[in-house]
Amino acid sequence: MSDYQRAIHVLLTIVRKAWLQLVASSSPRAGDRCIDKESSMNRCDPQELIEEREQRLYETARRRLHTTIDRMFGGLMVLQWFLGMGLALFITPLTWIGGIAELHIHVWAAVVLGGIISSLPVYLVCFHPAATHTRHTIAVAQALWSALLIHLTGGRIETHFHVFGSLAFLAFYRDWRVLITASAVVAIDHFLRGVWWPQSVFGVVLASPYRWIEHAAWVVFEDIFLVASCVWGQREMREAARRQAQLEVTNATIEQQIAQRTEDLRRATEALEKANANLQQEADKLAATNTSLEKEIRQREKAERERMAAQQQLLEASRAAGMAEMATGVLHNVGNVLNSVNVSVEILLDQVGQSQLGNLEKAVDLLNAHRDDLAHFFTVDPRGPKWIEFLNRLKDRLNYEQSSWKAELVALSENVGHIKEIVAMQQNYARAGSVRTTVELPKLIDDAIKSMGSHFAEQGIELVRELDPLPPITSDKNKLLQILINLLSNARDAVKESDRVDKAINVSLHCSGHEMAVIEVSDNGIGIAKDKLTQIFRYGFTTKKKGHGFGLHSCALAAKELGGELTVHSEGPGKGATFRLKIPLFDGTSHQTLSADSKSSNDAAIAPAVTAEGAALPNITAATIDS
Amino acid sequence: MKRQVRLIVLLGLYVLWGSSIVWGVSRVLNYSFSGDYPTESSPDAVGEMATSTADFHVLVFVHPKCPCSMATIDNLGRLLPRCPANYAVTAIVFVPEGKDKEWATETATFAALERLPHTRIEFDTGGTRIRQWNVRRSGHVIVKAPDGSVAFSGGITLERGHAGESLGTVSMMRVLMQQSPPARAVPVFGCTFSLDSL
Numbered sequence: 001m002s003d004y005q006r007a008i009h010v011l012l013t014i015v016r017k018a019w020l021q022l023v024a025s026s027s028p029r030a031g032d033r034c035i036d037k038e039s040s041m042n043r044c045d046p047q048e049l050i051e052e053r054e055q056r057l058y059e060t061a062r063r064r065l066h067t068t069i070d071r072m073f074g075g076l077m078v079l080q081w082f083l084g085m086g087l088a089l090f091i092t093p094l095t096w097i098g099g100i101a102e103l104h105i106h107v108w109a110a111v112v113l114g115g116i117i118s119s120l121p122v123y124l125v126c127f128h129p130a131a132t133h134t135r136h137t138i139a140v141a142q143a144l145w146s147a148l149l150i151h152l153t154g155g156r157i158e159t160h161f162h163v164f165g166s167l168a169f170l171a172f173y174r175d176w177r178v179l180i181t182a183s184a185v186v187a188i189d190h191f192l193r194g195v196w197w198p199q200s201v202f203g204v205v206l207a208s209p210y211r212w213i214e215h216a217a218w219v220v221f222e223d224i225f226l227v228a229s230c231v232w233g234q235r236e237m238r239e240a241a242r243r244q245a246q247l248e249v250t251n252a253t254i255e256q257q258i259a260q261r262t263e264d265l266r267r268a269t270e271a272l273e274k275a276n277a278n279l280q281q282e283a284d285k286l287a288a289t290n291t292s293l294e295k296e297i298r299q300r301e302k303a304e305r306e307r308m309a310a311q312q313q314l315l316e317a318s319r320a321a322g323m324a325e326m327a328t329g330v331l332h333n334v335g336n337v338l339n340s341v342n343v344s345v346e347i348l349l350d351q352v353g354q355s356q357l358g359n360l361e362k363a364v365d366l367l368n369a370h371r372d373d374l375a376h377f378f379t380v381d382p383r384g385p386k387w388i389e390f391l392n393r394l395k396d397r398l399n400y401e402q403s404s405w406k407a408e409l410v411a412l413s414e415n416v417g418h419i420k421e422i423v424a425m426q427q428n429y430a431r432a433g434s435v436r437t438t439v440e441l442p443k444l445i446d447d448a449i450k451s452m453g454s455h456f457a458e459q460g461i462e463l464v465r466e467l468d469p470l471p472p473i474t475s476d477k478n479k480l481l482q483i484l485i486n487l488l489s490n491a492r493d494a495v496k497e498s499d500r501v502d503k504a505i506n507v508s509l510h511c512s513g514h515e516m517a518v519i520e521v522s523d524n525g526i527g528i529a530k531d532k533l534t535q536i537f538r539y540g541f542t543t544k545k546k547g548h549g550f551g552l553h554s555c556a557l558a559a560k561e562l563g564g565e566l567t568v569h570s571e572g573p574g575k576g577a578t579f580r581l582k583i584p585l586f587d588g589t590s591h592q593t594l595s596a597d598s599k600s601s602n603d604a605a606i607a608p609a610v611t612a613e614g615a616a617l618p619n620i621t622a623a624t625i626d627s
Numbered sequence: 628m629k630r631q632v633r634l635i636v637l638l639g640l641y642v643l644w645g646s647s648i649v650w651g652v653s654r655v656l657n658y659s660f661s662g663d664y665p666t667e668s669s670p671d672a673v674g675e676m677a678t679s680t681a682d683f684h685v686l687v688f689v690h691p692k693c694p695c696s697m698a699t700i701d702n703l704g705r706l707l708p709r710c711p712a713n714y715a716v717t718a719i720v721f722v723p724e725g726k727d728k729e730w731a732t733e734t735a736t737f738a739a740l741e742r743l744p745h746t747r748i749e750f751d752t753g754g755t756r757i758r759q760w761n762v763r764r765s766g767h768v769i770v771k772a773p774d775g776s777v778a779f780s781g782g783i784t785l786e787r788g789h790a791g792e793s794l795g796t797v798s799m800m801r802v803l804m805q806q807s808p809p810a811r812a813v814p815v816f817g818c819t820f821s822l823d824s825l
Binding site (some may be wrong): 091 | 640641644645651658659693694765788791816819
């Protein structure tokens with residue numbers, strides 16, 4: 001292959017590449033493809049996003065750079081055109097043919113050829129900015145301008161610097177291919193002129209056919225550095241694009257995260273507001289509930305006060321009932337005594353009515369009638385001798401009457417004394433209020449029994465006392481007496497209702513430990529069903545037909561007030577019952593909680609009067625002591 | 628389709644642009660290389676030069692308004708001072724018939740001629756000397772050897788108005804240095820004197 005054929009082959013190759021670049025530059029830009037892909041960026045991972053964004057930024061920056069440089073070259077093309085025309089007009093304005101001057105061909109070349117060279121680049125800058133073929137065309141035009149300016153300046157070697165300046169300027173594109181294009185044009189120019197007009201470049205004789213290569217080599221020498229500069233510039237642009245892409249993606253990620261966090265925060269705020277609203281509603285409801293509760297509390301406090309008042313009234317009523325019971329007993333006893341008094345009085349009246357005082361009066365009248373003849377009367381009168389018998393009989397009668405009257409009067413006096421004692425005892429225990437005094441429990445039990453009068457014996461009830469000698473205690477005698485009378489009365493009623501013949505009531509007193517005194521009232525009466533044991537102290541509960549249900553209730557309350565407790569034990573109906581009253585031996589335990597007796601806590605038949613402080617009063621049951 | 632049309636239009640523009648450039652360049656090159664080989668000078672003229680005392684006599688024919696001749700003058704001004712030979716330079720300045728010397732002296736070309744060292748300027752009104760030497764274009768250089776022969780005749784520029792090394796410069800310098808020149812006759816690129824007698 002000859003040198004020319006090789007050169008033509010190279011030229012065809014360059015043309016083919018230029019055509020491919022032209023076609024490629026007319027196709028959609030890579031940046032546009034990136035823009036098209038932007039819609040799918042959401043599907044990419046961050047690295048892919050960065051790469052795509054980097055490519056897009058790089059293409060954008062490059063396009064902006066190319067557009068800017070295109071515009072600069074567009075202006076330069078116009079400037080070079082005017083420069084060429086100026087140079088031609090200044091240096092070679094006219095050409096002479098003898099004495100005739102004509103416009104120099106350089107002027108025409110500057111105007112026409114320079115205009116042609118600049119026209120297409122300017123057109124492409126205006127209508128195809130940043131296109132690949134635009135800058136390659138500019139490169140070609142700039143190389144042509146170098147050749148034209150060199151020609152217009154008469155081949156001044158200084159003008160050759162336009163070539164190197166143009167290459168440096170073209171390097172602004174940061175596209176080394178443009179340098180190759182411009183350099184190729186320069187080389188081709190030299191080559192072609194070396195072939196067809198060798199004298200225009202090197203001289204026909206002296207220059208070697210390959211001298212254009214030497215010229216081109218210097219261009220290549222500059223191109224090496226310019227290409228390196230372009231490559232570095234592209235790397236810098238790509239690096240800047242990568243950094244910006246990373247920054248943008250990072251910012252976008254952060255913004256997305258911020259948006260997500262903001263959305264989450266907004267949702268959380270909404271949820272919080274909703275929760276607050278619900279909480280407010282709950283608070284309102286709670287406030288309403290509180291109001292209701294306060295109202296209810298006030299109502300309950302009021303009810304409690306009313307209950308306490310009622311309780312107090314109940315206690316008073318119970319105490320009054322006890323006193324009534326006691327008064328009933330007293331009156332009953334007084335009535336019984338009064339019966340005896342009445343009988344004694346009637347006997348005395350009968351005896352007085354049957355007295356021989358009338359006969360004595362008749363005898364005295366008879367004697368008065370015979371005062372004057374007493375002798376006669378005693379001797380003669382038949383009635384005289386009877387006087388002795390009469391007087392004996394009168395003596396016997398009067399003796400009898402005296403003894404009878406004396407006995408009746410003694411009994412009457414005893415009965416009156418008995419009444420006095422009953423009244424005195426009643427006065428002693430009938431004082432209202434709670435007064436803690438020294439109490440001798442055995443005497444108190446005796447007093448309670450005495451208050452019951454002779455009912456037990458008269459009704460065939462055997463009353464057995466088993467009283468241990470205990471030291472005196474400090475307590476409320478009235479309440480203790482009230483409790484004992486109630487218990488005795490209930491025992492009496494229970495025994496009376498029983499069909500047993502051996503009716504008996506046992507009253508015992510003993511110690512429980514070192515602190516409590518225990519008074520037990522046991523009977524063998526009708527007993528208490530187990531299911532009623534738990535209700536026996538409840539207020540209003542009674543097994544009696546005429547009962548009111550507050551006797552035992554008040555007793556249990558009184559026992560609590562005394563610091564003790566009242567419990568009941570029964571084996572069942574017909575098997576009697578035992579009420580156990582525990583009283584503190586020493587003062588200061590008045591507020592002890594009442595509970596079932598420890599000895600009987602496992603006994604199902606024993607019912608506690610009070611199981612807890614708070615629930616004490618409502619749970620207190622009572623067996624009536626109604627009578 | 629629209630893109631193809633645009634491509635075709637663009638391609639047409641390129642073809643038009645390229646062909647226009649080729650046409651323009653060819654025109655410029657044709658003009659630039661529009662030169663003539665020197666013709667033989669008349670013996671009278673050569674004999675006249677032989678009376679000079681210098682070994683070599685350099686004649687340069689200049690149209691004072693020819694811008695292309697500036698390159699010839701530049702080459703002479705650059706080369707002759709470095710030539711060790713004994714030479715004399717005579718610049719034949721053409722003055723058309725009916726024109727005075729001021730017509731020739733008010734040009735940059737004449738000013739450049741005046742700056743040439745050891746140069747005698749001779750106005751050739753009506754082109755008598757030019758006809759005598761049978762010179763057709765401005766910038767023609769003739770070197771007369773000590774023996775009176777014409778050792779070199781032609782242009783010393785690559786083309787019209789282009790200074791620098793050329794076949795003419797090399798040949799002229801070798802003749803002046805009494806060496807064998809690559810060419811004794813080189814085309815002259817410059818404005819024509821266009822004398823009727825030529």
